[in-house]
Amino acid sequence: MLPSDLLMHRYSGETVIPKRLPLNSDNLAIATELITLFQAAKGGTRGELNRQLQELEGESTDYRIKRGLAHLLSSDAFSTFETVSPLDPPMLRQRVFALSAQTAPHPQATQTTLQTLADRLTEELGREVLPTQIQAGLYADLADNQILIEFDAPSPEALLHRYNLSQVQGVFYRASQVILNAHRNDPGEYKLLFRYLKLFGLMTYIEGDADHGFTLTIDGPTSLFKPNTHYGLKLAMMLPALLHVTKWSLAATLQLKDSYSGTVRSGRFTLESDNGLVSHYPPGKTYDSMLEAGFVERWAKAKTEWKLEREVDLIPIPGSVMIPDFRLVHPDGRVLLLEIVGYWRPEYLKKKFSQVRQAGRNDLILAISERLNLDNAGIKLDNTPATIVWFKDQLAPKAVLAAIET
Template identity: 70%
Template sequence: MALDGPYLALAADLIECFRQHQGKSQGELNRHLQELEGENTDYRIQRGLAHILRSSFAHFDIVSPLEPSQLRQRVFTLAATTVPNPTQAQHHLAILAQQLSQELEREVTPADIRQGLYADLQENRILVECEAPTAAALLHRYNLSQVQGIFYKASQVVLNLHRNDPGEYKLMFRYLKLFRLMAYIEGDADHGFTITIDGPTSLFKPSTRYGLDMAKVLPALLHVSRWSLMATLQLRDRYSGNLRQHHYTLKSDCGLVSHYPPGKPYDSLLEQSFAKRWPAQSEWRLEREVDLIPIPGSVMIPDFRLVHQDGREFLLEIVGYWRPDYLRKKFAQVRQAGQVPLILAVSERLNLDKAGVRLQDIPVPIVWFKEKLQPKAVLQVLQGICDRTNSP
């Protein structure tokens, strides 16, 4: 969609509509959106823009003096004590409002009870917050979402990352790690990388969740300067009903804009906490940005580099995620890393037996931790390695 006058005006109108309905119900908002739609032939675009605003920028909440199910029970119990009489309804609500005001230590009115009685229904939820984007940003998000939908039908996507700044590769690989996609990586930082990712339709049973994770890789890819991709799609023919294979290509000059941040300093609170506690006066300097370790079919990006004052270096990888296939892949990477000076920090909470991991096959030192990784434990392992190296 071009970012021209009519579409910018439409996006601005929808954003203003959401802002005006802050504090009102989702049902009221939907009715107003329907009025704005009218006989507009671009209703699909308008509905798509509204969906993005509703799902990504608006927060709807249940507003009720009690959980609606509890409130209904209280109201119905009180109403059952007398013969049904419409004239008594207001009296019952006034009595209940007084009781709730005393219990909750704040004023509750009959109007609050009426609003909260069925506040858990979707149309009755209240728009409590709307961090609306600019009109141009909303259109960029819409354009991106249209392309993302293509990946739901992909059996394979091949990404070609041409020669770029190494930091862009690292960011891309971290997003792949975050989304836990099944990827095969070839190449190096000097010449570029080719990443082959299995799509949702390549699975034995197509997974909606995996399809969503697959689509999430596109905004991450947009942070790479020079790239191209080709997606192999499995689309059903509208006439015969048979699946047919199609190809979709895209390049870095496509004009799409990412809404992802350019990267966070740490991938998890565990890493962030460890870095904050690292002693400033230590002989070992802790560095966040490290080199890529090429291994067959993949790339390993350790979490930290440890640099001694005399120039010695070690890499530190923190293994805290529990899923068995992730653990098998991670420890396989460690075995394939060769003679790289690497230390593993492994959570004691992990079920390594279930993942089929044998620690005797791991050729690197291991630091065990429970909830938090302590710098002292890592420094002790480093000292032990240095003592063994220096001993005759």
């Protein structure tokens, strides 16, 4: 995605309209020129590539567009930069600085230090080390000295699509709330959307049902007690997943800070499913949060007949829906559901436990982080029908299995 300084938008009243590049000959030519430059830079340093990009920008008025496209091309999605050095740069610096401190200043001091260290490393490593290798590797791990070893070139059209998507994603960095209406969709699309919401850890309240559609109220990063940049990125990452859903509309409430005066103004942003944006996410791919992924790995090593399934059905509750993280299936036919409650705001926790009570399911295991202060959130577990399992940093399979047995 694009950093805030490369985002471009205009206002129509309070409505924010992100910059989009049409796929015309001029923009395709710019994209092609940048892609060609990156292809030619393979095997060179990031610093040299950046100097060429600055020359390409020149004095043109569209420098921010070129810089934004170049930023996307230099991301992990297309480019792989690595430190290329026969020796560990931090070790080399430590050894060189230590030797330099013991050497009296003289015209040949640098060469003497390099040769002394080369001789010592040759003896320690059992292979010849040259002073030139030390000099080349001394700062090889700095960003400008890293080497572009791989470049997976997109088509010019794909790059412009990614740019347009990134401009729209940037709007969500300053969202306080997003209301998403998804209606008359295939049930599988709902499940895919809900899995992405769980993957990115978005604080979402869901109302509705699969027959009539769902209204999702998603907290934005500026709604938190302390605005969270990481959370804003997660919210923005949800948009390419949403593009795989057929019919939807969203409205976002924004808190926008003026770069000159520092004042904050309210803004709005709306988007419909027929928006012309193109997703780069593969459709239908299963994702897990880090907490869930770690649990899956540990469950695979556990000695148990219980099978852990990631695909689960929606649990309808009055006016809403609950989506458990996992289903546990035993060969004898028993089936249990597992919901993991990690790190959330008090308001969201109240909604979550209210859903659990409304569901009234006694086949549900609720794994709750001990880091949550439920008392401060005003949450009592006395009337919760689910079986409770507590965990600290990681949810252990043995704790869940023990809950099953009891």
